[in-house]
Amino acid sequence: MHIAFIGLGNMGAPMAHNLLRAGRTVSVFDLSASAMESLHSAGARAASSALAAVREADVVVTMLPADRHVRELYLGEQGILAHATGNALFIDCSTIAADAAREVAAAAAERGLAMIDAPVSGGTAGAAAGTLTFIVGGETAALERARPVLEQMGKNIFHAGGPGAGQVAKICNNMLLGILMAGTSEALNLGVAHGLDPKVLSEIMAKSSGRNWALELYNPWPGVMDNVPASRDYVGGFGSSLMLKDLGLAQQAAQSAQAATPLGSLARQLYQLHTQQGHGQQDFSSILRLFQQKS
Ligand code: NAD
Incomplete structure (x- = not known):
């Protein structure tokens, strides 16, 4: 073959x-x-x-x-x-x-x-x-x-x-992933702004009810985890511009089915802002930087 x-x-x-x-x-x-x-x-x-x-x-x-x-x-x-x-x-x-x-x-x-x-x-x-x-x-x-x-x-x-059903399922998954990555970044930034160690906070949340894939396997905070884009200056991985594309596809799909996706819509806006600020080529976990700017 x-x-x-x-x-x-x-x-x-x-x-x-x-x-x-x-x-x-x-x-x-x-x-x-x-x-x-x-x-x-x-x-x-x-x-x-x-x-x-x-x-x-x-x-x-x-x-x-x-x-x-x-x-x-x-x-x-x-x-x-x-x-x-x-x-x-x-x-x-x-x-x-x-x-x-x-x-x-x-x-x-x-x-x-x-x-x-x-x-x-x-x-x-x-x-x-x-x-x-x-x-x-x-x-x-x-x-x-x-x-x-x-x-x-x-x-x-x-x-x-x-035909197309694989794409629908994938877009549902990635909408959830975008929401989870933004939420995980927001939570980590809040804890660190209060003086917590991001690694310790990640361990706590990973064994608590906030656990999720972004936190446990793809942590956005640099240095918390080896071998993830956050620990190599967000190089490689899944580009923020690609995540923005997927969140846009989710919004299109939501519109055509008249489904409510307020969190997906917000996540799309966050990635839009992040990409406009020049981070489109960086891995999508770099959304953390959007939150860090204020702290
Ligand atoms: P990428 O931008 O790294 O790679 C795309 C490649 O396609 C580039 O090398 C580009 O030169 C090539 N290309 C574009 N047009 C071409 C053409 N006409 N002929 C030949 N080559 C062409 O993207 P990626 O991260 O590899 O993602 C690819 C797809 O997989 C995207 O749809 C993305 O959403 C999806 N995806 C990515 C990840 C991830 O973690 N990176 C995970 C799951 C799904």
Whole structure:
């Protein structure tokens, strides 16, 4: 089986490395040449374009930033759907709007091609360790074809429903994550402003009813935890601008279903402000800085 992997950023690169480690034949493509270098030296074929990567692939995995990148890659003038082999399976792992995922899946179906949306949870650490959670939308038969490939990059695979359902579930999760990260930062900042040690306060809350993933596994306070972006000046990880995008997708989804999401809306505003202040490229745990400014 020949796999094409397109989009080798913070998430895509470690995911593609895991496919290579599992012995897969992988062709890679990214707009950034430097992103391709480490995959090439690990044994991937460096394709000259997305089309070249896809042309002979049985399975195509894409891991791109947002709707417009996915639409352009799949449906644009040089779109990959139009140039795929007859039986190729497409797995889009990007987090995008459910509507965009459905549009691309419908275009694939028109050409008789199978496609699933398979956004992920677990962060860059999960991508590197091969322990990602895949949240899949699409037909069961397509998911079963994808399963052996997904299992080499992740630990948990959930089938949320038909096309786009993976994106809906992922957006619900990330709205909650944005709220939890902002809330965790707010609480830590309050405690520290009263002279508490952020590490001690984190230990207390992690064993109390305020415990949550952001606090326990991705602590936003620098130095509380090793191996998280907060302890390397918020470099790498999940960019604040990507979190802002996901919180915007949640608001769009809320509007179309007329669901009330006041906390999600507030979290989006906080990330908007934070990004406007120049922190878009920093990991989303850097939202702590928004609170620290006052103290
Ligand atoms: P990133 O910005 O680090 O990487 C995106 C990569 O896509 C870049 O290397 C870019 O050059 C490449 N790219 C863009 N357009 C392209 C095109 N047309 N052809 C080829 N390459 C192209 O982003 P990331 O952090 O890897 O996130 C990717 C997706 O995964 C996003 O939708 C994000 O919301 C989601 N996600 C990220 C995390 C995380 O912790 N970083 C966790 C879960 C989900």
